[in-house]
Amino acid sequence: EAGVAQSPRYKIIEKRQSVAFWCNPISGHATLYWYQQILGQGPKLLIQFQNNGVVDDSQLPKDRFSAERLKGVDSTLKIQPAKLEDSAVYLCASSPVGMWLAGANEQFFGPGTRLTVL
Amino acid sequence: QQQVKQSPQSLIVQKGGISIINCAYENTAFDYFPWYQQFPGKGPALLIAIRPDVSEKKEGRFTISFNKSAKQFSLHIMDSQPGDSATYFCAASRSYGGATNKLIFGTGTLLAVQP
Numbered sequence: 001e002a003g004v005a006q007s008p009r010y011k012i013i014e015k016r017q018s019v020a021f022w023c024n025p026i027s028g029h030a031t032l033y034w035y036q037q038i039l040g041q042g043p044k045l046l047i048q049f050q051n052n053g054v055v056d057d058s059q060l061p062k063d064r065f066s067a068e069r070l071k072g073v074d075s076t077l078k079i080q081p082a083k084l085e086d087s088a089v090y091l092c093a094s095s096p097v098g099m100w101l102a103g104a105n106e107q108f109f110g111p112g113t114r115l116t117v118l
Numbered sequence: 119q120q121q122v123k124q125s126p127q128s129l130i131v132q133k134g135g136i137s138i139i140n141c142a143y144e145n146t147a148f149d150y151f152p153w154y155q156q157f158p159g160k161g162p163a164l165l166i167a168i169r170p171d172v173s174e175k176k177e178g179r180f181t182i183s184f185n186k187s188a189k190q191f192s193l194h195i196m197d198s199q200p201g202d203s204a205t206y207f208c209a210a211s212r213s214y215g216g217a218t219n220k221l222i223f224g225t226g227t228l229l230a231v232q233p
Contacts (some may be wrong), residue, residue, distance in 0.1 A: 004161070033220065042124075042207050042223025043162065056220055091161050095219075105150040105213050107221060109161030 002026065004110030006092050012116045018080035021113045025074070025094030031055075032069055033107060034077050035091040043091055049075065082117045089114050120145060122210050124224025131231050137195040139227045141208035144189065148210040152221070153182065153193045156205045165206070166193070198231045205229070 005024040013019050025032050031050055035043035046065065048056040051072035060067070064083070069075040079086055089112040095105070123142045131137045141151075152167035168175045168182040168191065175182045181194040195202055205228050209221040 031219075040226070042122075042209070042225050043221070044223070045220040048220055093161075105152070105211050105219050105221075106164060106167070109154075109163065111159070111161050 004092055004094055004108055006090075006110040006113055008113055009111065010114050010116075012118065013082055014118050015084055016081040018078065019082055019115060020076050020078045021090050021092075021115075023075045023077070023092030023110060025092070026096070026108055029094035029096050029108075030072075031095040032075050033093040033095070034067055034075070035093065035109075037089040037091055037112070039088070046077070046090075079115075082115075084117050087115055087117045120222055122208060122222050122224045124208050124227060126227060127225070128228040129230070131198045131229065133198065133200060133231055133233050135198050135231075137198045137202070137229055137231070138192060139206055139208070139229075140190065140192045141210075141224050142188075142190045143210045143222075145210070145212075145222075146189070147212050148222075150211045150213050150219075151182070151184065151191050152209050153180075154207045154209060154223075156207065156226075162207060195229075198229075200231045200233050203229055203231050 007022050033048050034046045037043040046060045047067045049069040052069045067077045091112045092110045093107040095107050153165045154162035155165045156162040166177050166180045170186050179196045184191045205226045207226050208224040211219045211221045
């Protein structure tokens with residue numbers, strides 16, 4: 001079974017530029033998550049999709065971050081404009097079943113995209 | 119109430135020794151407690167997880183101990199090996215009630231197993 005795919009793996013941009021990350025979850029996984037992992041910290045959820053609908057985006061800085069999951073499969077996360085404090089690893093994860101089912105918590109993570117904002 | 123506190127921040131263990139990492143949570147609605155292992159340049163990978171209906175779960179050299187009344191859980195790595203050197207994250211989430219099942223992660227423990 002192929003894992004969660006993310007691209008690019010690394011990105012360096014200057015502040016105020018825009019950037020986009022792509023994620024392809026494990027085939028058939030209904031739930032997709034984007035996490036931000038700042039160096040030395042645990043991942044923090046930015047947004048959660050159930051199929052192509054948003055379940056939780058309470059910690060997404062909506063003035064600069066946006067995400068979509070068209071057709072309920074792959075997803076893109078965009079930052080526009082980027083700030084220095086956005087430097088982090090952006091992790092995508094997916095989960096096999098709908099979140100309302102018992103035991104639907106196991107999340108499989110991709111390798112992440114390391115963003116450096118100069 | 120959403121926090122998960124993890125300690126120690128870093129840990130050095132001799133090969134063959136026992137590594138112990140502790141976590142504490144506040145939200146009694148949490149009902150799923152996984153441990154993730156992360157190597158440099160990789161995403162976190164699920165190591166072992168427990169639900170609050172049991173006090174201990176063992177998989178190979180890895181054991182989770184869970185204390186519901188104290189709202190604490192810990193990871194024990196028996197016979198620690200240099201290949202276990204990684205960052206370990208505890209996490210917690212809810213799986214019932216229709217709320218988001220997002221994982222709330224601890225701050226991580228950097229484990230170094232010396233040969």
